Amino acid sequence: DVWDSPVFDEHEQVCLFSDAPTGLKCIVAIHSTRLGPACGGTRFRPYQSDREALDDALRLSRAMSYKSALAGLPVGGGKSVIIGDPRAIKNRALLHAYGRCINRIGASFATGEDVGMSVADVETVAEVSPYIAGTSANSGDPSIPTAIGVMHGLRAVVKWRFDQDGFHGMRVAVQGLGAVGRGVAERLHAEGAQLIVADIREDAVAAAVEQLGARAVPVSDIHRADADVFAPCALGGVITEASAREIRARAVAGAANNQLADALAGQILAERGILFAPDYVLNAGGIISGMQALNTIPGREEAKVPPLEESLAAIHDRLMRIFARADAQGKTPAEAAEQLARDIIGRGR
Numbered sequence: 001d002v003w004d005s006p007v008f009d010e011h012e013q014v015c016l017f018s019d020a021p022t023g024l025k026c027i028v029a030i031h032s033t034r035l036g037p038a039c040g041g042t043r044f045r046p047y048q049s050d051r052e053a054l055d056d057a058l059r060l061s062r063a064m065s066y067k068s069a070l071a072g073l074p075v076g077g078g079k080s081v082i083i084g085d086p087r088a089i090k091n092r093a094l095l096h097a098y099g100r101c102i103n104r105i106g107a108s109f110a111t112g113e114d115v116g117m118s119v120a121d122v123e124t125v126a127e128v129s130p131y132i133a134g135t136s137a138n139s140g141d142p143s144i145p146t147a148i149g150v151m152h153g154l155r156a157v158v159k160w161r162f163d164q165d166g167f168h169g170m171r172v173a174v175q176g177l178g179a180v181g182r183g184v185a186e187r188l189h190a191e192g193a194q195l196i197v198a199d200i201r202e203d204a205v206a207a208a209v210e211q212l213g214a215r216a217v218p219v220s221d222i223h224r225a226d227a228d229v230f231a232p233c234a235l236g237g238v239i240t241e242a243s244a245r246e247i248r249a250r251a252v253a254g255a256a257n258n259q260l261a262d263a264l265a266g267q268i269l270a271e272r273g274i275l276f277a278p279d280y281v282l283n284a285g286g287i288i289s290g291m292q293a294l295n296t297i298p299g300r301e302e303a304k305v306p307p308l309e310e311s312l313a314a315i316h317d318r319l320m321r322i323f324a325r326a327d328a329q330g331k332t333p334a335e336a337a338e339q340l341a342r343d344i345i346g347r348g349r
């Protein structure tokens with residue numbers, strides 16, 4: 001039932017790889033190469049089932065197509081997932097085997113870091129594959145530009161929903177204090193926001209309480225915290241039909257990919273008057289910074305991308321335009337953003 005699955009969106013190519021000596025099992029999903037090579041990170045997770053891993057790869061690769069199209073980047077969308085507990089099975093031999101797998105796809109797919117993969121892991125894969133970016137020698141850790149981009153998006157959300165410039169006094173509930181969530185929390189704190197935080201890692205929560213004056217709440221309560229903005233920065237699928245009914249914030253905007261579990265969750269937010277900022281617009285900073293490397297490749301003058309700071313700042317205006325378009329068309333921002341992305345992809349290169 002792969003072809004009929006709701007997350008199979010006419011993907012161009014889906015590859016399943018295994019390497020018995022190292023225990024590697026991975027799925028690479030290429031959603032679209034119409035605008036350029038499919039780009040998307042590598043996620044390393046202990047999925048409960050192969051089906052869950054496939055769905056994640058399909059969903060995430062589609063979101064990558066939308067993300068790059070809306071950011072005006074000359075690339076398509078893809079994603080790779082490695083199945084297994086990175087703490088248990090990740091080692092040099094497995095990462096090399098992974099690099100050899102993506103070499104077989106060749107130039108139509110390029111990847112980088114995502115959840116479960118570090119810059120050091122990317123560098124290990126890069127020893128055998130030219131199709132991985134994000135080593136410290138090129139674009140480096142994408143979580144920093146991602147956090148900066150999320151801040152530009154949050155600024156647009158606060159302006160649109162509360163007609164306020166900046167974060168002074170805003171109560172923001174941050175779910176997940178990892179590479180991006182912590183970066184967002186630090187910047188919000190520096191700009192006068194009051195933080196409410198949750199993470200399954202107690203050390204990360206303790207540090208935010210001590211260093212950023214945050215108030216900690218249990219992981220199960222962060223989505224219904226008494227906040228102005230709920231910022232999901234952990235994993236996807238957090239806005240379900242049930243959680244959408246419990247959110248007390250008036251806006252949802254964060255870094256996590258695929259925050260809406262399904263379209264119904266988005267509808268419920270809209271019915272409750274809660275502004276949802278499409279995640280792939282907010283969290284494009286990582287791919288935008290990765291694409292800066294394109295500017296140094298000779299012969300790609302036609303595909304130059306604007307300088308990093310300018311590209312990250314553009315997230316603010318792009319989101320404002322999507323909110324305005326959604327209002328004008330009586331759609332949710334997620335629907336308006338998706339339509340816009342599909343139009344851009346449909347026009348092709």
Ligand code: NAD
Binds near residue numbers: 116179181234236284
């Ligand atoms: P990360 O692994 O560094 O951080 C995730 C954090 O979430 C960890 O601290 C983890 O303990 C916490 N967490 C996990 N489950 C949780 C739960 N149930 N409740 C609360 N906290 C929980 O990952 P990251 O790089 O910060 O990425 C975060 C999200 O942003 C992911 O969805 C990722 O796909 C997305 N994203 C990241 C980037 C990037 O550049 N790193 C770019 C675009 C999108």
